[in-house]
Amino acid sequence: MAAADDDLMSSHRSHRTQRSGPPGVGKSLVIKSLVKHVTHQTLPEVRGPITIVTGKDRRIQIVECPNDINGMIDLAKVADLALLVIDGSYGFEMETFEFLNIMQVHGFPKVIGVLTHLDKFKDPKNLRKTRQLLKHRFWNETHGSKLFYLSGLSETHGGKYYSSKETLNLTRFIKSVSKLPPLKWRATHPYLLADRFEDVTHPEKVELDKKCDRNIALYGYLRGCNLKQGMNVHIAGVGDYGLSGVTVLSDPCPLPSKNKKG
Numbered sequence: 312m313a314a315a316d317d318d319l320m321s322s323h324r325s326h327r328t329q330r331s332g333p334p335g336v337g338k339s340l341v342i343k344s345l346v347k348h349v350t351h352q353t354l355p356e357v358r359g360p361i362t363i364v365t366g367k368d369r370r371i372q373i374v375e376c377p378n379d380i381n382g383m384i385d386l387a388k389v390a391d392l393a394l395l396v397i398d399g400s401y402g403f404e405m406e407t408f409e410f411l412n413i414m415q416v417h418g419f420p421k422v423i424g425v426l427t428h429l430d431k432f433k434d435p436k437n438l439r440k441t442r443q444l445l446k447h448r449f450w451n452e453t454h455g456s457k458l459f460y461l462s463g464l465s466e467t468h469g470g471k472y473y474s475s476k477e478t479l480n481l482t483r484f485i486k487s488v489s490k491l492p493p494l495k496w497r498a499t500h501p502y503l504l505a506d507r508f509e510d511v512t513h514p515e516k517v518e519l520d521k522k523c524d525r526n527i528a529l530y531g532y533l534r535g536c537n538l539k540q541g542m543n544v545h546i547a548g549v550g551d552y553g554l555s556g557v558t559v560l561s562d563p564c565p566l567p568s569k570n571k572k573g
């Protein structure tokens with residue numbers, strides 16, 4: 312957690328697309344189910360960071376991790392909690408544990424595993440045995456991280472979601488993690504996950520030279536500590552840049568406690 316009232320979590324699949332693992336482990340559906348449970352709204356598509364209010368003075372931002380190693384490294388730096396979504400009918404892959412190691416090195420978010428596709432097991436004995444095996448392996452490899460089970464889909468409000476009881480448990484756990492104190496390093500450094508950017512270069516300048524240096528405005532919640540004009544910033548995967556200005560905008564997703572005070 313970086314700022315007092317903001318928590319960031321990311322949802323990862325346990326493998327990269329170029330490998331042989333199963334696609335569609337359920338990352339988007341986990342996010343859609345969480346949004347449905349907390350806000351009672353239907354999220355048709357997961358695109359970019361999603362901010363939801365989960366309490367009087369608490370909100371979380373959810374980001375679906377791209378299926379590539381760079382996305383994973385970048386998100387490990389800013390996420391407070393990583394949900395590692397694993398297709399239970401397929402089991403762990405090499406990449407599951409590779410990724411756990413990357414996260415420890417790059418940012419140290421808390422990790423939990425989320426097991427999906429458990430309804431594919433027809434034999435209850437086999438399901439029990441597989442759950443136990445995966446739970447022990449995950450516990451050992453992560454030095455005690457929790458593994459959640461999402462045992463199947465149910466029809467709610469015209470759409471298919473994970474069961475509301477299991478989603479409730481997952482939401483409670485996410486909320487409990489968001490109460491933990493932030494990592495000291497993160498709390499003392501400003502950082503921002505940009506949810507939108509705009510090219511604000513003067514059009515005339517671009518017309519004269521299409522490859523000219525651009526002025527870019529980045530929008531997002533600032534975490535950690537204050538960002539000052541004139542500071543140099545690092546944009547992950549792009550490089551180091553100067554900051555020509557910082558503007559405080561009105562909160563697009565205000566906390567209920569702030570609304571009351573205002």
Ligand SMILES: Nc1nc2c(ncn2[C@@H]2O[C@H](COP(=O)(O)OP(=O)(O)OP(=O)(O)O)[C@@H](O)[C@H]2O)c(=O)[nH]1
Binds near residue numbers: 324335430431461464
């Ligand atoms: N039977 C069953 N289907 C599931 C389960 N979880 C997800 N699905 C289905 O699997 C499909 C893919 O789910 P998504 O949430 O889009 O998976 P994803 O990981 O975001 O997919 P990609 O990013 O494209 O790899 C959807 O049709 C879901 O309804 C599950 O536990 N059981």
